[in-house]
Amino acid sequence: VVRERVLRGGLIAAAALAALGRGPARAAEGPPSLGAPAAPIEPATAIGGPSTCPRPEAVWGELLTLVPHERLEARLRAVARGKAPAVEIFDLGVPYRIIAAGQVREYRDESHDCAYRARIAAVFVALAIDPAELVVPPPPTPPTAAPPAPTPAPAPAPGPDKMMDMPPPTARLDLGATALAGIGPDDRTGQIGAELRWAAGGRRIGPEAGLAALLPVDNTVGGVRLRQWRLPVDAGVRARIAGPRVERYGELGISVALLSERALDLASPKSQTALEIGLRVAVGLHAARGRFGAFAALGAVLVPDPPAVFALPAGAVGHTPLLWVGATAGASLGFR
Amino acid sequence: MRRRTAGAAIVLFPVLCVALAAGCGRLDVGSDLYWTARFETADFSEWTGVRGGAAQAFPMPPNMMAVSSTQAHQGSFSAALTITAGPDGAQENAGLVRAGDLPTEAYYSAWYYLPRSVSVGTFWVLFKFRMRTNASDSSTAGELYDMDLATLPSGEMTLRLYDHQTTADLPLDVTEPVVPVEAWFQLEAFYRAASDDTGRLTYWLDGQQVVDISGRPTSPTSWVEWDACSVGENLTPETVTVYIDDCAISRSRVGPSGLLTE
Numbered sequence: 314v315v316r317e318r319v320l321r322g323g324l325i326a327a328a329a330l331a332a333l334g335r336g337p338a339r340a341a342e343g344p345p346s347l348g349a350p351a352a353p354i355e356p357a358t359a360i361g362g363p364s365t366c367p368r369p370e371a372v373w374g375e376l377l378t379l380v381p382h383e384r385l386e387a388r389l390r391a392v393a394r395g396k397a398p399a400v401e402i403f404d405l406g407v408p409y410r411i412i413a414a415g416q417v418r419e420y421r422d423e424s425h426d427c428a429y430r431a432r433i434a435a436v437f438v439a440l441a442i443d444p445a446e447l448v449v450p451p452p453p454t455p456p457t458a459a460p461p462a463p464t465p466a467p468a469p470a471p472g473p474d475k476m477m478d479m480p481p482p483t484a485r486l487d488l489g490a491t492a493l494a495g496i497g498p499d500d501r502t503g504q505i506g507a508e509l510r511w512a513a514g515g516r517r518i519g520p521e522a523g524l525a526a527l528l529p530v531d532n533t534v535g536g537v538r539l540r541q542w543r544l545p546v547d548a549g550v551r552a553r554i555a556g557p558r559v560e561r562y563g564e565l566g567i568s569v570a571l572l573s574e575r576a577l578d579l580a581s582p583k584s585q586t587a588l589e590i591g592l593r594v595a596v597g598l599h600a601a602r603g604r605f606g607a608f609a610a611l612g613a614v615l616v617p618d619p620p621a622v623f624a625l626p627a628g629a630v631g632h633t634p635l636l637w638v639g640a641t642a643g644a645s646l647g648f649r
Numbered sequence: 650m651r652r653r654t655a656g657a658a659i660v661l662f663p664v665l666c667v668a669l670a671a672g673c674g675r676l677d678v679g680s681d682l683y684w685t686a687r688f689e690t691a692d693f694s695e696w697t698g699v700r701g702g703a704a705q706a707f708p709m710p711p712n713m714m715a716v717s718s719t720q721a722h723q724g725s726f727s728a729a730l731t732i733t734a735g736p737d738g739a740q741e742n743a744g745l746v747r748a749g750d751l752p753t754e755a756y757y758s759a760w761y762y763l764p765r766s767v768s769v770g771t772f773w774v775l776f777k778f779r780m781r782t783n784a785s786d787s788s789t790a791g792e793l794y795d796m797d798l799a800t801l802p803s804g805e806m807t808l809r810l811y812d813h814q815t816t817a818d819l820p821l822d823v824t825e826p827v828v829p830v831e832a833w834f835q836l837e838a839f840y841r842a843a844s845d846d847t848g849r850l851t852y853w854l855d856g857q858q859v860v861d862i863s864g865r866p867t868s869p870t871s872w873v874e875w876d877a878c879s880v881g882e883n884l885t886p887e888t889v890t891v892y893i894d895d896c897a898i899s900r901s902r903v904g905p906s907g908l909l910t911e
Binding site: 536537539572574575576579580581582583584585586587588620621622623624625626627628629633 | 674675676677678679680681682683897899900901902903904906907908909910911
């Protein structure tokens, strides 16, 4: 689907350029032929570069289907840089690079479809060597209408760029299953639940916040059996490293958990809640840069001063975990 | 927009870091104490206000009981139990009693203070369990185990466990443990009333186990009476006062570091 859209965009642009040959942009084509007629441009001198996929001659051939030969030569002369080719093509494997009229653009094509690459490159070259005069074809003029308006409408941005250089989402909402292990000298416990995380900001760094709902768990602190509920929320910053297939990120923030403990075996049990404040770090991966994708993350919360569990007559029987480590995986929704 | 959010994050983060300095609080999850008596009400209401509880001395005079601020283990008050037990062969009594409405098994703890050494002629009981052969008939009450004080040849005080069933002292696991004078010491017992082999009686002196009797019947019924007392005969000097404080009945061990209040 993307290829078809790319091709359609290119054909529209090419049609616009072809129309320019008859339009008011002729004055911008460079020096008119005042003296002897210029020698015809050879494809090998106009389009260079070491690329074998696409080959320069294949790009030339595609260019000729988009732009009339005479106009193409005129534009290439106008943007020529001495003896160097006006257009150069480089095959870099999955990516391939086109340099035309001083503009550089890199596209990706994992299938190594050389004909497709040639068409894309030709569209880019056609746009690059004559960008100012690109127009959308005017609507059909009724037979009795006045001459067409002299000023064409500006063209939309080229299709291929938009599809292939899609920016990362400006915000993400991650929902996943989470498993946590609490570790401390007096308490070791495990918890499972669900985690919801929001992250926003620019490409590299931005705020993030998370909330987890965890199932209650029974554990023992200092010989006192307890049923523990824990509701952690956190806020901090996320730094991202965007990649072609995955986005890596790291988070640093503060975690505040509402911790509720109820004794199970005491003669006079009661429930009480306390705040557990910790420093949170996490690293994760987003599998795609699109709107939907998967994610996985590893995190840890260090609680420097965990709440003490107090029961009579023993007094302080121990503390809740000093360190929480966990893993979360689920689905991610991106917003632009 | 992105700059604003990133800026907010940069400002927010140090603010949140400050929160780390805040205390995280304490989770008070309850108590294993069934009952306590700390005497901080300056009376005996903790004993007399519960069913089966009592604080009494007899004959009175010369024996007497009072709440005193002269000595206190924790807080400001303790119970001062004074008896005058001369060489006339009469038993003198002052006791704090919890009878009935007690669990079949529990830990019993009390702190004691002896102002001076006493030479024990016949006996001096500080800690006592009693029983009933018929739990609903008070006339069937009888004696079980007495934790006594005795005097060593060195003049120091030590413990003796007297078994009323065998009318003899039971051997302790620790030989002649020394009971401190002019210092608070804790006596704690675990008692399981059982008419079968699950009966158990264990004593600790200041946290050190001194005797553990198990695998035998302790009481014909589950009815339990516990006395923190001063019951003596033929003591020198004749008039002795013992201070008692921070008494507790607990589902779990109290121990010397145990707390009776938050």
